[in-house]
Structures are given as structure tokens and as C-alpha cells.
Amino acid sequence: MINKGMTGAEIAEVIELPPAVVNTWSTHGYYGSVSHNVKAIYQRYMGWFDGNPARLWAHPPQALAERHVAAIGGLDRTVELAQEAYDSGDFRWAATLLDYAVFTDADHAAARSLYADTLEQLGYGSENGTWRNFFLSGATELREGNFGTPLSANSPTIMAQLSPEQMFDAIAITVDGPRAWDFDLALDITFTDLDRSFHVTLRNGVLVYLEREPEDAAALHLRLTKPRLLGMLAGDTSTDGVEVDGDIGVLESLLGVLDPGDPDFDIVVP
Structure with missing residues (x-):
């Protein structure tokens, strides 16, 4: 047809x-x-x-x-x-x-x-x-009137099951592009509980990640567990339980342009 x-x-x-x-x-x-x-x-x-x-x-x-x-x-x-x-x-x-x-x-x-x-x-x-x-x-x-979204897809139980790749994908789709247009950020993240490392960049409003060993030239290198990073994404931005090597401002800048969106938008009115 x-x-x-x-x-x-x-x-x-x-x-x-x-x-x-x-x-x-x-x-x-x-x-x-x-x-x-x-x-x-x-x-x-x-x-x-x-x-x-x-x-x-x-x-x-x-x-x-x-x-x-x-x-x-x-x-x-x-x-x-x-x-x-x-x-x-x-x-x-x-x-x-x-x-x-x-x-x-x-x-x-x-x-x-x-x-x-x-x-x-x-x-x-x-x-x-x-x-x-x-x-x-x-x-x-x-x-x-709007009755909201009854279920949450980002509950701690669900988030804990995400692989690092899925977690970075989830972060990437919450980046507010226009607010991050002028950013040129790079950092290395090592998950000590998984023995895996990722290089993360934010340029032109787009977050990209690549699994690779950390480099000495990186502006920031974080060593932490995956649950600890999830905690930071949830609002606990303290460095407790985190080994920081470099400029923590890189992470603060990244977290500052994340927009969680609105799960309770209307469906039949503009």
C-alpha cells in the first residue's frame, strides 16, 4: 500500500x-x-x-x-x-x-x-x-485539570539497575542545549565498584561519552561508585565518598545545565 x-x-x-x-x-x-x-x-x-x-x-x-x-x-x-x-x-x-x-x-x-x-x-x-x-x-x-504522572521512571530502584552507558544516555538527554552551547568541558570518571572508566565531554550543547582509561591531561578525574554518582545527580553534590583530582567546577558546570523536564505536562490543552 x-x-x-x-x-x-x-x-x-x-x-x-x-x-x-x-x-x-x-x-x-x-x-x-x-x-x-x-x-x-x-x-x-x-x-x-x-x-x-x-x-x-x-x-x-x-x-x-x-x-x-x-x-x-x-x-x-x-x-x-x-x-x-x-x-x-x-x-x-x-x-x-x-x-x-x-x-x-x-x-x-x-x-x-x-x-x-x-x-x-x-x-x-x-x-x-x-x-x-x-x-x-x-x-x-x-x-x-492536570492529574500528573502516577509513575516515576527515575526512581532510585530503577536508576540503580542502569549500566554506565544507560546512565550517561539519561544524563545526555537532560542537557539544556542553549544553556550549554558555549561550554567546552571534559572529565574522566572511574567507577571504582565496576572497574570501568569513561571520558565525558560537553561541547555545542551535546554530551558524549567514551569508555577509555583516564588521561593525566583531563581537567577533572572523579573516582567514585556508580551509586555515589547517582546520588550526585539526585542533588547530593558533596564530595563525600568521591576522589577528586582536578577542577570540581567542571562537574558543577555540567550539573548546572541539566534540566529534568516536566513529567506532568498537559495532553489535551496547549
Whole structure:
């Protein structure tokens, strides 16, 4: 279907699985769905761009929503059309219209209320759990506000299981690039409990690491256990239990540009 010019969304609407698969209860979409996974397969092979030049440089969601709402005739008209779609059972179109509405005015009471009802209906009609949870989470956020992230992926128990490579990768994706653009930092880190050493650099806002023996020319060489480094990343920046050879300011500069992000961002309002 890709070779016929169809996009991921188009393929997801029409693809058919063999009857032997469809009629077997264990292959039903209780966790994922064919529609969801088809789009993921398309994106893996084709990327986000589907070849239509109108979608090559579209406006971002909020700017696009404001333009759609203006073209439709304003917020009240958009909600009116969404109500008509809802009443006719076209919850997908209602959700699209109401997405435009709340991205234009996140506090529009009628849009929020109808959007929550719409997402609830979509949730009730979802066989697979992930879609149902997304729909119902959106409805909850619209009615009650942001409810945060119930689980933490950086708990001490999980972090303790990371390899040094995974730990450095986790650090690298929290670097605030613009704040670190002018940095040219290098340090060696030896994990005394693992007998492994890494050379870490931060240049052009990008953290890179390489496993190798420490060099005398390094501005800073730290000798510590992996749990101790995890403790420093968690906020304990004292040098207790750490052998420091060189300028500790190098580490302080690195830690100073780490941004943990916001795990509790909204999902249905801008």
C-alpha cells in the first residue's frame, strides 16, 4: 500500500488481516491495535512526511488550530459543529473540531465539556486498553485539570539497575542545549565498584561519552561508585565518598545545565 502512494492513516483505515487472525481472540487488540501499529510501521519506514507538500511545513498545533477556528467561523460555531458531530455519533470528527477549539481557547467551558464527553465516548468504544486510557485521561484532564504522572521512571530502584552507558544516555538527554552551547568541558570518571572508566565531554550543547582509561591531561578525574554518582545527580553534590583530582567546577558546570523536564505536562490543552 505504501508503494501505491497510501499514507499511514489511509492504510490504517483499510488494511485487513487474515480471517484466521481476526477470528482468534488472542490476536485482538486488547493492548495495542492494528490501526495504531500500522501507523507506527509506516513511520518507521517512511518517516513523518507523507510526500504531500502542503504538510511539509504546516503550522504547529496551536497556530493551526487558531486558523482552523477562524476559517470555520469562530469558537462558538466550531463547538456547534462539534455538537452536531457528537449527536450523529461521529466522535472522531467531534474530537478533531474540539481539539481546534481548546487549542484556540483552553478555558472555553462549552468546548471543554463537550470535548470531555466526546473523549469519554471514544474511550467506551475502545477495545484496547492503551487507547481507552488515553481517551479517558484526556476527559479527566478537561474536567478536573492536570492529574500528573502516577509513575516515576527515575526512581532510585530503577536508576540503580542502569549500566554506565544507560546512565550517561539519561544524563545526555537532560542537557539544556542553549544553556550549554558555549561550554567546552571534559572529565574522566572511574567507577571504582565496576572497574570501568569513561571520558565525558560537553561541547555545542551535546554530551558524549567514551569508555577509555583516564588521561593525566583531563581537567577533572572523579573516582567514585556508580551509586555515589547517582546520588550526585539526585542533588547530593558533596564530595563525600568521591576522589577528586582536578577542577570540581567542571562537574558543577555540567550539573548546572541539566534540566529534568516536566513529567506532568498537559495532553489535551496547549
